[in-house]
Amino acid sequence: MAAAALKRTLEALCSALAATALFGIMWLTLVDVGGRKLVSASVPGSLELTELLMVLVIFAGLPLVSLRGEHVVFDSLDPLLERRVRRAQGFVVDLLCAAALAGVAWLMWVKAGQMTEYGDTTAQLKIPQGPFVYLMSLLCAVTALVHLLLVFAPTTHHHPGVT
Amino acid sequence: MTEALIGFGAIFLLALLRVPLAFAMGFVGFIGLGLMRGWPATAAGAAQVIYETGFAYTLSVVPLFILMGNFVARAGLAQELFRAAYTFVGHVRGGLAHATVLACAGFGAICGSSIATAATMSKVAYPSMKKLGYADYLSTGVIAAGGTLGIMIPPSTILVIYGIVTETHIGKLFAAGVLPGLLCAAMMMGAVVFITWRDPAAGPAGERSSWRERAIAVRGIWGVALLVLLVLGGIYGGVFTATEGAGIGASGAFFFALARRALTPRVVFEILIESARTTAMLFTILIGAMMFASFVNFTTMPGDLKDWILHLGLPPLAIVGAMMLIYVVLGTIMEELSMVLLTIPVFFPIVVQLGFDPVWFGVLIVLVVQIGLISPPVGMNLFVLNALLKGVPLAQIFRGVWLFVAALIVALVVVLECPPLALWLPGFMK
Numbered sequence: 001m002a003a004a005a006l007k008r009t010l011e012a013l014c015s016a017l018a019a020t021a022l023f024g025i026m027w028l029t030l031v032d033v034g035g036r037k038l039v040s041a042s043v044p045g046s047l048e049l050t051e052l053l054m055v056l057v058i059f060a061g062l063p064l065v066s067l068r069g070e071h072v073v074f075d076s077l078d079p080l081l082e083r084r085v086r087r088a089q090g091f092v093v094d095l096l097c098a099a100a101l102a103g104v105a106w107l108m109w110v111k112a113g114q115m116t117e118y119g120d121t122t123a124q125l126k127i128p129q130g131p132f133v134y135l136m137s138l139l140c141a142v143t144a145l146v147h148l149l150l151v152f153a154p155t156t157h158h159h160p161g162v163t
Numbered sequence: 164m165t166e167a168l169i170g171f172g173a174i175f176l177l178a179l180l181r182v183p184l185a186f187a188m189g190f191v192g193f194i195g196l197g198l199m200r201g202w203p204a205t206a207a208g209a210a211q212v213i214y215e216t217g218f219a220y221t222l223s224v225v226p227l228f229i230l231m232g233n234f235v236a237r238a239g240l241a242q243e244l245f246r247a248a249y250t251f252v253g254h255v256r257g258g259l260a261h262a263t264v265l266a267c268a269g270f271g272a273i274c275g276s277s278i279a280t281a282a283t284m285s286k287v288a289y290p291s292m293k294k295l296g297y298a299d300y301l302s303t304g305v306i307a308a309g310g311t312l313g314i315m316i317p318p319s320t321i322l323v324i325y326g327i328v329t330e331t332h333i334g335k336l337f338a339a340g341v342l343p344g345l346l347c348a349a350m351m352m353g354a355v356v357f358i359t360w361r362d363p364a365a366g367p368a369g370e371r372s373s374w375r376e377r378a379i380a381v382r383g384i385w386g387v388a389l390l391v392l393l394v395l396g397g398i399y400g401g402v403f404t405a406t407e408g409a410g411i412g413a414s415g416a417f418f419f420a421l422a423r424r425a426l427t428p429r430v431v432f433e434i435l436i437e438s439a440r441t442t443a444m445l446f447t448i449l450i451g452a453m454m455f456a457s458f459v460n461f462t463t464m465p466g467d468l469k470d471w472i473l474h475l476g477l478p479p480l481a482i483v484g485a486m487m488l489i490y491v492v493l494g495t496i497m498e499e500l501s502m503v504l505l506t507i508p509v510f511f512p513i514v515v516q517l518g519f520d521p522v523w524f525g526v527l528i529v530l531v532v533q534i535g536l537i538s539p540p541v542g543m544n545l546f547v548l549n550a551l552l553k554g555v556p557l558a559q560i561f562r563g564v565w566l567f568v569a570a571l572i573v574a575l576v577v578v579l580e581c582p583p584l585a586l587w588l589p590g591f592m593k
Contacts, residue, residue: 018443019435025223026230026417029410033403051218057226058217061443064436070444071183072498076541078181093182100186104213111210129218136217 003149010142011067014060021056028053045125052122055132059139066097066146094147101144108137167464170195170455174505184501185451192455199461212453216446220406222327226442227409228318231394232274233434234416238425240387241287244269247380249291250372257359257366259295260305261352263288267309268348269384271316272391273416275323276441277536281310281544285551298365299555301358304563307544308351308571311533316344317395318409321500321529324449326405328456328504329511331521333405334398335589339522340529343578343585347533350570358566386422390415399592445500452504459508469513479517483524484579486510487531491572494535498543502535503528523578526585530575538568 032046043049065071078086116130170191177187189209197205216222248265252258267284274280285306292302314321317337326333359366372380394412397403403411420426459465472482493502514524536544539561549557578584 015432015436015439018439019432022226022230022435022439022442023431026227026410026413029223029227029407030414033407033411037402047220050223051220054219054223054226055217057439058443058446061439062447064440065443065447068440070440071185072444072448072501073181073183074178074498075181076496077179089181093180096182096190097186100190104209107206107210108213110206111214132218133214136213 003153007067007146007149007153010063010146014063014139014142018057018060018064021053021060025050025053025057045122045127048122048125048127052127052132055136059136062139063143063146066143066150069150091151094151098144098147098151101140101147105137105140105144108133108140112137164462164464164467166195166199167459167462170458170462171505174455183447184498185447188448188451188455188501188505190451192451192458195458196454196461199458208457209454212457213450216450216453221404222446224323224333224406224409225320225445226438227406227413228275228320228323229441230434230438231318231409231412231416232276232279233438234413234420234426235270235273235387236279236283237430237434238416238420238423240273240384241266241270241283243380243383245284245287245291247377247384249369250377250380253369254371256363256368257301257355258369259288259292259297260301260355260359260366263292263302263305264309264312264348264351264355267306267312268316268344271312271314271344272395273318273387273412274313275318275320277311277313277533278543278547280313281307282547282551284309285548289552292366295369296364296367298362298563299559300563301355301362301365302563303545303548303552303555303560304358304565304567305351305355307537307542307548307560307564308354308567309348310544310547311536311571312344312348312351315340315347315526315529315533317341318412319529320445321503321532322525323405324445324500325503325507325525325528327449328452328507329521329525331525332589332592334401335522335592336525337395337405338399338589338592339526339585341588343526343530343574346577346584347530347571347574350574351567354566354570358563386419390419399588401592448500448504452501452507455505456508465509465512468509469516472513473516479519480579482517483514483519483527486514487527487575487579490528490531491534491538491575494531495538496541497535498541499532499535503532520582520586522589523582523585526578527575530571530578534568534571534575537564537571539564 028043028046028049032043036042112130112133115133120129121127122129173191174187178184193205193209245262245266248262249259252261263284267280270280270283288306289302317340319340322336322340323333326336390412394408398405398408515521536542539545545560545564548560
């Protein structure tokens with residue numbers, strides 16, 4: 001029960017974050033390009049803002065992809081395997097994914113620390129980049145958590161792919 | 164050389180164990196590079212790749228084109244495209260199937276995804292074909308095949324990713340896809356003609372429409388036609404970058420759907436989430452593939468293979484032909500995007516060394532991906548149709564698609580033999 005509630009909360013939070021960021025990129029590009037072509041006035045730092053928003057779209061989208069089991073997998077062997085074998089397989093794969101994502105979260109945490117220390121900012125608007133890299137790390141950690149949750153409550157949904 | 168081969172082997176093994184391909188590629192790339200180059204440098208390199216892929220302005224072209232396609236799909240445009248195409252070709256034998264190909268081509272000009280195109284058209288075209296008594300093998304075959312026009316006719320997710328990974332101009336790649344896309348559509352219509360000639364009962368003719376009806380049907384799609392002209396014309400004409408064009412396209416599609424009262428706040432939210440998820444999925448694969456590529460590039464494999472192949476003294480076209488053969492065979496069982504991203508670090512340097520244009524090679528890559536998407540046993544478009552059309556057994560879908568696979572293979576050979584088909588249009592761009 002607790003796992004299901006946690007899943008729902010994470011899904012709602014990440015959905016709101018990713019959707020807002022993507023909508024933001026769309027409007028930002030429209031206003032920026034429209035302004036530049038029509039009245040020769042662009043949005044200052046629009047490039048950087050797009051970059052920061054892209055981070056949110058990708059990394060807040062990641063837990064959602066994992067939650068729904070939409071990562072691209074080679075599943076042609078599935079019909080050949082027994083249910084019990086498949087459950088065990090899912091268990092191992094989710095643990096592996098969780099470990100990999102935890103590793104990435106740690107790498108990005110270290111990177112964020114360095115960037116904060118060096119005081120890295122965006123070129124034009126001087127927005128500190130460190131917090132965004134911390135957020136990347138945090139969202140990777142959330143995705144690792146999602147895979148751990150899936151170990152206990154596997155998903156059955158599968159997405160066909162990306163092309 | 165050996166290290167890289169072990170790496171490829173490890174990825175296939177992990178994939179067979181059902182590890183998501185993105186993770187398999189990233190994992191193997193990380194471990195491989197770590198063993199060869201030392202862990203601290205590898206860790207810093209991996210963090211840098213992930214950071215740079217996240218903070219990349221040009222990559223925002225990906226979610227924006229996805230968003231554009233999703234908005235237009237929700238606006239119910241596919242129905243009208245299909246209807247308009249039908250008024251022109253409905254009266255010939257297999258007319259609905261021809262209309263499906265044309266509508267897919269039109270939809271492909273807004274949507275950069277083969278799966279989305281096939282899924283959207285299945286809801287529109289299949290019921291009409293069923294009603295007129297079309298054989299399931301023909302209707303599913305033509306929808307699956309037509310869907311692949313989504314990635315050849317610009318915009319195209321595959322071309323964008325190829326452009327990013329190989330640093331090839333995305334606008335030129337888009338321009339290069341136009342004529343081969345039309346060629347593919349023509350080939351598919353040829354396959355429909357052949358099928359309905361052998362088995363006339365599979366695709367009976369419909370009624371002829373009057374010019375008045377045609378004019379009315381065309382009026383329903385002019386808005387989107389304008390949007391396509393604005394976006395692609397702007398990119399080709401150098402008015403926008405691909406990224407800016409994608410932003411304009413997504414906004415235009417949003418207003419278009421809004422004007423047709425297809426959007427509520429809830430629907431907008433759903434479309435945004437769906438697009439964000441597809442983006443995240445793509446980027447995970449992209450990051451995994453880049454980590455694997457940096458490992459492969461550290462090994463001697465790309466160099467060794469290049470030397471070996473150039474040493475053979477084969478005609479350059481035969482070498483590219485052999486690569487295409489490998490892709491077509493691999494594509495029957497592998498997920499296509501991962502297949503392309505895995506092999507690019509090895510194949511691309513050879514192609515460039517042989518003096519071929521990367522833009523032309525990009526179009527060939529899309530063609531093999533198209534073929535892979537509809538060739539059994541593991542063609543994603545076929546599975547999508549199988550999931551959406553509950554009444555049609557997979558065996559029927561498999562049966563109907565072979566002729567379309569053959570049609571696309573002919574198109575592949577034509578583009579291989581005749582590079583100007585891809586390179587003529589981009590030649591006009593600065």
